[in-house]
Amino acid sequence: MVTIYDLAKATGFSAPTISKALNGNGKLNPKTREKILNAAKEAGYTPNMAAKSLSTKHSKLIGVILEDVAMLRGFEHPLFGGLLNRFRHEIEMAGFDLLFLSKNFNDGMSYIDHCKYRDVEGIIVVNPIDDDPEIQTLGSCGIPCVSTNEFIPGICTVVSENEEAGHIAARKFFECGHRKIGFLGAPMRENSPAAIERLRGFRDELKLCGMEFEDKYLEICDAWFDKSGYEGMKRLYERCPDITGVFVVCDSLAFGAMKYLAEMGLKIPEQISLIGFDDDTTAVSAAPILTTFRQDRDRIASLSAEMLLQVMAGIPVPHIVRVPTQFIDRSSVKII
Amino acid sequence: MVTIYDLAKATGFSAPTISKALNGNGKLNPKTREKILNAAKEAGYTPNMAAKSLSTKHSKLIGVILEDVAMLRGFEHPLFGGLLNRFRHEIEMAGFDLLFLSKNFNDGMSYIDHCKYRDVEGIIVVNPIDDDPEIQTLGSCGIPCVSTNEFIPGICTVVSENEEAGHIAARKFFECGHRKIGFLGAPMRENSPAAIERLRGFRDELKLCGMEFEDKYLEICDAWFDKSGYEGMKRLYERCPDITGVFVVCDSLAFGAMKYLAEMGLKIPEQISLIGFDDDTTAVSAAPILTTFRQDRDRIASLSAEMLLQVMAGIPVPHIVRVPTQFIDRSSVKII
DNA sequence: CTGAAAGCGCTTACAG
DNA sequence: CTGAAAGCGCTTACAG
Numbered sequence: 001m002v003t004i005y006d007l008a009k010a011t012g013f014s015a016p017t018i019s020k021a022l023n024g025n026g027k028l029n030p031k032t033r034e035k036i037l038n039a040a041k042e043a044g045y046t047p048n049m050a051a052k053s054l055s056t057k058h059s060k061l062i063g064v065i066l067e068d069v070a071m072l073r074g075f076e077h078p079l080f081g082g083l084l085n086r087f088r089h090e091i092e093m094a095g096f097d098l099l100f101l102s103k104n105f106n107d108g109m110s111y112i113d114h115c116k117y118r119d120v121e122g123i124i125v126v127n128p129i130d131d132d133p134e135i136q137t138l139g140s141c142g143i144p145c146v147s148t149n150e151f152i153p154g155i156c157t158v159v160s161e162n163e164e165a166g167h168i169a170a171r172k173f174f175e176c177g178h179r180k181i182g183f184l185g186a187p188m189r190e191n192s193p194a195a196i197e198r199l200r201g202f203r204d205e206l207k208l209c210g211m212e213f214e215d216k217y218l219e220i221c222d223a224w225f226d227k228s229g230y231e232g233m234k235r236l237y238e239r240c241p242d243i244t245g246v247f248v249v250c251d252s253l254a255f256g257a258m259k260y261l262a263e264m265g266l267k268i269p270e271q272i273s274l275i276g277f278d279d280d281t282t283a284v285s286a287a288p289i290l291t292t293f294r295q296d297r298d299r300i301a302s303l304s305a306e307m308l309l310q311v312m313a314g315i316p317v318p319h320i321v322r323v324p325t326q327f328i329d330r331s332s333v334k335i336i
Numbered sequence: 337m338v339t340i341y342d343l344a345k346a347t348g349f350s351a352p353t354i355s356k357a358l359n360g361n362g363k364l365n366p367k368t369r370e371k372i373l374n375a376a377k378e379a380g381y382t383p384n385m386a387a388k389s390l391s392t393k394h395s396k397l398i399g400v401i402l403e404d405v406a407m408l409r410g411f412e413h414p415l416f417g418g419l420l421n422r423f424r425h426e427i428e429m430a431g432f433d434l435l436f437l438s439k440n441f442n443d444g445m446s447y448i449d450h451c452k453y454r455d456v457e458g459i460i461v462v463n464p465i466d467d468d469p470e471i472q473t474l475g476s477c478g479i480p481c482v483s484t485n486e487f488i489p490g491i492c493t494v495v496s497e498n499e500e501a502g503h504i505a506a507r508k509f510f511e512c513g514h515r516k517i518g519f520l521g522a523p524m525r526e527n528s529p530a531a532i533e534r535l536r537g538f539r540d541e542l543k544l545c546g547m548e549f550e551d552k553y554l555e556i557c558d559a560w561f562d563k564s565g566y567e568g569m570k571r572l573y574e575r576c577p578d579i580t581g582v583f584v585v586c587d588s589l590a591f592g593a594m595k596y597l598a599e600m601g602l603k604i605p606e607q608i609s610l611i612g613f614d615d616d617t618t619a620v621s622a623a624p625i626l627t628t629f630r631q632d633r634d635r636i637a638s639l640s641a642e643m644l645l646q647v648m649a650g651i652p653v654p655h656i657v658r659v660p661t662q663f664i665d666r667s668s669v670k671i672i
Numbered sequence: 673c674t675g676a677a678a679g680c681g682c683t684t685a686c687a688g
Numbered sequence: 689c690t691g692a693a694a695g696c697g698c699t700t701a702c703a704g
Contacts, residue, residue, distance in 0.1 A: 001452070001681090003681055004681070004682065005681080014690065014691045016682095016683070016691065017691070018682095019682065019683060020690090023683085027689060029689060032690085046452040048390070048680090048681050048682070049453050050387075050389035050390040050455055051683090052683080054387050054680090054681080054682075055682045055683045055695075055696050056683065056696085059386065073421075074421040074424075075416075075420045076418045076421060080411075084410070084411045085409075085412060088411075097438075099434075099435070100433065113382045118433065119384070119386055339697055341698095350674065350676080351699090352675060352676085352698095355698065355700095356674090363673060365674085368673080383697085383698080384698070386696085386697080386698090387696070388697080388699080389698090390682090390696090391680050391699045392698080392699065393680080674704085677700105677701100678700090678702105679701105680697105680698085680700100682695100683694105684694090684695085686692095688690085
């Protein structure tokens with residue numbers, strides 16, 4: 001391993017001068033800088049981040065909260081995987097590495113201890129465990145944070161225009177002549193905007209259309225899995241066989257619902273119309289007909305990175321940043 | 337931030353003694369240890385990894401090579417996402433954090449420089465860029481490595497029993513009465529076992545069945561995307577409309593193929609039979625009929641972690657570790 | 673069993 | 689513009 005002392009010896013300058021040349025800060029004779037930079041290149045010098053981190057208190061590490069327990073799916077989550085690719089790219093361009101925060105160390109190290117352990121400079125909350133009390137304290141732990149999707153006190157959240165999407169879905173059904181429209185939802189937690197906001201927009205738009213959304217048309221699935229969608233659709237359909245359309249809060253659930261409908265011999269959209277949410281790419285060609293909303297992963301990710309970097313720089317950011325969704329009108333809504 | 341010096345002051349012992357107590361190495365009076373541990377807990381002490389890393393040369397960091405350029409899909413890759421969840425868990429239980437190796441720093445820092453920069457102790461190669469010359473040098477860079485899927489000189493690879501799966505697929509088609517069977521493959525690179533081995537097993541088994549696999553039944557898609565599968569299937573079917581079954585080298589391609597077949601009005605399995613590979617979970621309920629092979633992500637991941645930890649400990653490991661696949665016989669192969 | 677000294681590789685004031 | 693000194697928080701021999 002080549003150190004700045006090796007470079008000092010090789011060039012005849014002192015360690016602090018080497019440091020200055022390498023980091024480009026402070027006044028320095030251009031020739032000196034050039035000599036040092038050349039020597040560094042020649043020697044194949046790579047700085048040691050542990051030493052740097054120790055003396056500067058800057059680890060150049062961004063903590064990521066991404067859990068994979070039970071319903072969460074960690075890296076496998078269709079939305080968050082894509083989001084992380086882009087976030088990682090942005091953050092690396094800014095000279096940071098990702099560090100996945102975990103409670104698996106020792107006897108369950110907390111996120112915040114993990115951050116202290118690694119001197120993490122900022123945190124992005126992607127996929128937290130439901131009702132984890134520690135998440136609620138993140139806003140006041142002193143480490144800059146940004147959240148995608150989940151609302152957390154004192155933290156900027158970057159999230160899709162869910163309510164607007166709900167409006168669009170309801171309007172679409174209404175304009176296509178549907179009057180008995182179900183909503184297949186997922187567990188609604190106060191801090192998790194997705195399901196609540198989509199339902200709210202949906203409800204409000206129906207009202208604007210002069211309809212009243214009846215509670216019997218609302219069915220909540222017990223999780224965000226295909227299987228839950230299958231079961232939820234079963235309950236909804238058995239209770240309300242008169243429905244002609246269903247807005248499903250996400251594609252995974254919609255796929256489960258489609259499976260149930262297929263088993264019942266109900267054709268989409270001939271006998272029942274469907275709108276999903278997420279446009280899960282893997283499944284697109286397997287279920288090419290589903291009308292859905294595409295969340296702008298790239299924009300959510302790059303805005304999250306931007307907001308986080310700003311918070312880290314002490315620049316104020318809005319409490320909520322909204323990102324439009326894209327309505328993808330395939331062929332799963334029938335005009336009746 | 338609480339340091340060992342704070343604990344030294346609080347307990348009256350010296351820094352080295354605090355260190356010993358905290359790390360549990362060396363002889364120490366049990367009472368001393370207990371006092372120190374209590375003081376540490378009371379003060380909310382968290383060790384500083386940068387300092388630890390600097391003095392021990394152990395960063396407790398495992399580098400991950402996971403790229404998301406073009407055809408690779410980074411975190412979104414259906415197989416590698418699941419694999420990483422489990423790998424991460426295993427590695428964290430062993431006290432390590434994941435550090436994603438990247439070429440995005442500065443003017444394109446190499447993987448190895450990134451490792452030096454962070455003192456990475458071991459590397460797992462998940463999803464490297466095709467023909468990246470640096471990958472080939474990993475075996476001799478001095479850092480312990482393990483690869484999943486890709487063969488790399490001097491590095492242990494943990495990989496599915498692809499050839500056996502090829503045998504099973506061929507045998508299945510043969511026993512169901514198929515005699516004109518296509519193979520829809522993906523780009524074959526020497527170091528990437530997936531496509532090559534599946535084809536080899538498939539070919540060999542047909543031979544064992546007394547058939548000869550004809551080249552015209554082989555079609556190579558240009559990538560691992562749905563779209564490539566669509567186009568590949570189109571070429572294959574237009575050339576050989578007499579085929580009754582196709583072994584598709586992965587599910588993404590199979591989904592694309594299914595889309596093409598659906599557009600052509602060809603029913604599966606009534607008019608054409610299909611076997612896929614991977615059992616992509618997201619899409620299962622959207623395409624519930626596809627007979628396929630499930631790769632044992634969990635086993636691949638935990639074995640990779642185990643092998644890597646062994647290499648890091650200087651324990652010899654096999655050059656290749658094989659993991660059985662599971663044949664999932666749904667209903668996409670017709671008996672004729 | 674415990675501690676004084678030195679070192680890991682780098683940077684930050686402060687002199688000159 | 690350049691360098692000597694001290695420090696970041698921890699650990700490793702080595703004494704005692």
